[in-house]
Amino acid sequence: xxxxxxxxxxxxxSLVSAAGYALAxxxxxxxAAASPAAPDGRGALRALLARGQxxxxxxxxxxxxxxxxxxxxxxxxxxxxxxxxxxxxxxxPLGAYCARRRVTRTEWRGxxxxxxxxxxxxxxxxxTAPGEALxxxxxxxxxxxxxxxxxxxxxxRLRGSGGPAARGLGHAxxxxxxxxxASALTQTLTAALALDLPGxxxxxxxxxxxxxxxxxxxxxxxxLSQAAYRGGLAAPLAVVNLSNPAAxxxxxxxxxxxxxxxxxxGWLVAAGASLVAARGVVLLxxxxxAAEPVPTTVTAASGPAQASPVGEAPLSAVPVxxxxxxAVPAPPAAPEARPAPRTxxxxxxxxxxxxxxxxx
Numbered sequence: 001x002x003x004x005x006x007x008x009x010x011x012x013x014s015l016v017s018a019a020g021y022a023l024a025x026x027x028x029x030x031x032a033a034a035s036p037a038a039p040d041g042r043g044a045l046r047a048l049l050a051r052g053q054x055x056x057x058x059x060x061x062x063x064x065x066x067x068x069x070x071x072x073x074x075x076x077x078x079x080x081x082x083x084x085x086x087x088x089x090x091x092x093p094l095g096a097y098c099a100r101r102r103v104t105r106t107e108w109r110g111x112x113x114x115x116x117x118x119x120x121x122x123x124x125x126x127x128t129a130p131g132e133a134l135x136x137x138x139x140x141x142x143x144x145x146x147x148x149x150x151x152x153x154x155x156x157r158l159r160g161s162g163g164p165a166a167r168g169l170g171h172a173x174x175x176x177x178x179x180x181x182a183s184a185l186t187q188t189l190t191a192a193l194a195l196d197l198p199g200x201x202x203x204x205x206x207x208x209x210x211x212x213x214x215x216x217x218x219x220x221x222x223x224l225s226q227a228a229y230r231g232g233l234a235a236p237l238a239v240v241n242l243s244n245p246a247a248x249x250x251x252x253x254x255x256x257x258x259x260x261x262x263x264x265x266g267w268l269v270a271a272g273a274s275l276v277a278a279r280g281v282v283l284l285x286x287x288x289x290a291a292e293p294v295p296t297t298v299t300a301a302s303g304p305a306q307a308s309p310v311g312e313a314p315l316s317a318v319p320v321x322x323x324x325x326x327a328v329p330a331p332p333a334a335p336e337a338r339p340a341p342r343t344x345x346x347x348x349x350x351x352x353x354x355x356x357x358x359x360x
Contacts, residue, residue, distance in 0.1 A: 001074070010075020013067045014083035020064030022090035025237050026098055027057040029229040048226070061222065081122040081245070085115050088238055095233040107234055110283030114238040117277025122245055124266040124273070133191035134184060136206055138255050143213050146181045146247075150174040154224065165285055168231020169239050171224045176243025178221035183244075184251045185214045235284040242277050 001009075031053050048054050064087075071080045092111050096103045134142065153174040189210045191197045202210075228236035249270075252258035260266030 006074045013071035017067035018086040021087040024060035029233040032229040085118040106287030114280030120273030171228035172236035172239035175224035176240040177247045180244045180247030182217035
């Protein structure tokens with residue numbers, strides 16, 4: 001295949017990959033909005049795995065990953081990686097269309113800022129030459145430290161008292177880091193299978209351990225992204241796309257001897273691109289549609305000519321009829337007219353409300 005045809009095929013496959021990831025993100029976001037709780041408990045996870053929409057999202061993620069790998073086979077990393085950033089641009093209108101609303105101007109600005117920062121990061125973080133693979137010892141150290149960092153991010157200790165948006169960004173960061181580490185470990189597993197791993201030749205159980213770690217981080221990243229989308233779609237997706245190459249860059253610079261392109265200028269470009277992307281994430285966090293005010297007080301009739309206020313409990317996500325039926329207190333039952341007790345002697349008149357005492 002000539003270079004022009006290979007480049008065109010790489011671009012096409014990159015667009016297919018971005019579309020697959022975008023559709024998967026929208027499906028996960030809609031599933032997260034419809035789920036009563038985040039999939040972090042045993043029962044919730046079982047319920048999530050029973051949903052067909054979840055498996056559609058898994059299949060779309062897998063299709064996007066395969067298309068991305070195929071694009072890297074036909075095109076250079078400097079072309080394929082920036083095109084992968086189009087996932088955010090594609091997911092934003094798709095999510096808005098499914099929610100039957102328009103993309104706000106602030107969301108478009110945030111997407112463009114994030115896209116520019118992500119392209120800048122990818123442009124300077126790619127290695128100038130193929131890097132070496134991690135050794136088994138380095139792989140275990142990376143896996144252990146990453147598991148600890150993911151546990152801290154998922155537990156909320158670094159976010160303080162944040163709302164759903166802050167919790168979503170924490171889960172999104174953990175998801176991107178998990179996916180980036182899974183990619184680095186996949187490179188190590190490939191080198192181990194080719195018997196080209198640094199250090200001693202790996203045994204079968206060491207290779208199997210690498211495969212288990214890759215599966216754990218890949219599936220963990222998918223579940224973490226599902227939890228992240230409970231706080232929205234655009235901002236968590238942007239953070240996932242940013243933290244993934246950032247984690248790979250940290251591993252490459254710290255353990256594989258890689259460095260930013262253009263030397264010291266590359267570090268400056270990376271810092272500036274990070275600030276640009278952070279600005280985009282902030283805009284995406286604040287650019288969603290404003291929530292409609294929810295009535296907190298309802299007046300319901302409790303008698304023929306008297307109205308009594310219902311409590312001040314919010315009625316969000318509850319139909320008005322059901323809210324009224326469940327919130328309006330039942331009117332006090334009218335006292336039943338009891339017949340006067342029959343007595344021997346003087347009887348009470350039937351229209352007397354209280355029976356007359358019996359003498360003697």
